[in-house]
Amino acid sequence: MRTVLAVLFDGVQSLDVTGPLEVFAGAELHAPGTYRIRTASLDGAPVRTSSGLTLVPDHSLTAAPASHTLLVPGGHGTRNPAPEVVAWLREHGPRAERLVSVCTGAILLAEAGLLNGRRATTHWAYCPKLARDHPAVEVDPDPIYIRDGHIATSAGVTSGIDLALALVEEDLGREVALSIARHLVVFLRRPGNQAQFSAQLAAQTARREPLREVQQWITEHPGDDLSVERLAARASLSPRHFARAFQAETGMTPGRYVDRVRLEHARRLLEDTSDGVEEISRTCGYGTSEAMRRAFVKALGTAPAEYRRRFRPALAD
Template sequence: MRERVFLVVGYDGAELLDIACVTSSLDIANRIGATPPYHVVLATPGQREISCDSGLRLAAEAALERFTGPVHTLLVSGGRGHERAAASPQLVGHVRRLAALAERVASVCTGSTVLAEAGLLSGRRATTHWMYADRLADRFPDVRVDAEPIYIRDGNVATSGGVTSALDLTLAFIEEDHGPTLARGVAMGAVAYLQRPGGQAQMSIFLTRRVSADDLVRGLTDHIVSHLADDLGATALARLTGVSERHLSRLFAVHLGQTPGRYVRRARTEAAAHLLTSTGLPLCAVARRCGFGSAESLRQAFVDRYGVPPSRYRAMRETAHSG
């Protein structure tokens, strides 16, 4: 193939950033030497101009139903129009047809709904924007939906979370196609952070802890993230708040959807990730500051959370920043 055809599927109500994060990154890759280059094509039903979520309009290069290939990567964008798109037998059918021709199939954000409707996620692990994950899981029980990661690769199918995760997924594709040096160049050109691993969470505890409307839960989560090295076991937390352990667990389940122990472990792991990338502290010191009993406990928590041990996580960040 003299060029890699990257076919982006758009529709009315698509999110402009879902499309632009992908197409602009590939354009930068071409400008700095991608060989073979990417040929980006925006395809829509009937090659009609589409109105994006923001109200801006995009012209299409191809009619989805008339496109016959070749296709290196097929990517379906997300947006508030994803339900209407998934309800169109013609659109879904042509996505299914083109997926059979493509080396890679992907979606951004709620574009996963279209892939699922086309049967392309059956039996696969997949993600989507965290706000729509439960809806996707309920509608397609044969899809193993995981709302945590920013993107997931399962075979030749990739799905990503909300909006800017499209950039992370595209950088991963560029690195796969052309190597880490070119991917770093694209990230630098986009003034982006290279490279969040796919297993990184879409939503950090440090961003979401103030969401709860319950004063007790909100106050306790503030205490947890600011006293990670303290005893944060269920007994200690219940004593601190003056409620029973059973009632505390019930409050966390209702307001945060998890147990106090799981919340504490996640907060400690995310804090450790920050220390690993912002300081030169040895692992044992990071573990101690974040409340882990040992470096081995930290390692186990990191593998569970990020899929890599802390030493590898730090090395990945150092490599990225050195570029």
């Protein structure tokens, strides 16, 4: 039996705790005797979450059982963490077989020196702070979660669920993880290197109407000719003026925006339809399956067929 221990503190975000723990609890229902879930606060007293809920821990940190998976959630309480909590993590974190953080829980791991020399992520809004305050940590703001050795860090709330599902799949197999995902009405799991933002969320909305219209056009027509020249014509601007204005107002080049939109559209078709890879590549503007494969490997580290296998194994077979 694997003990999953969640560290609680005042100001913790409740979903950072309950999201991953619901996954492990679901695994225990499907495969009894696999996980034992425990929670602990500094002194064993109840803690008040950032949403006002009160969580009652099982133990104090000093009396907590040895853990297989040590879960460190985030929340407002990570801004000024109790030194005793950081000291406890510094001592006990290396003893856990798996050390997992959700959202700004990565800041607590960094404060304890456990992320030095490692690649890590956290919520996108706190990645600059993590990088600035802990230069020994290689901070990557893009993925929803990162595994580096026995340490795994994740971004916002839902990515903690994705990471927990990945860990359950690692421990108990795909079928158990799939059953839990179905019960929770979530994807089996998003790949860890999936971006925290969609293209539309990652890019700012342009202030000027012609550029906003072009952004929407790209999203609705990923298979069309989306060259700078054609897009500039839609905005009634010269290509050079359009490219500069688009980047200034959205924060990314037209080419980068087009690449993200096409990748997202292709992923949705792989997940939700039985269309073949060749057909999807044409629909999304890649032209050939090889061009789409290169785009997937570059952005996600996996080929389209493997991506589909993770989400729709029946279709991949």
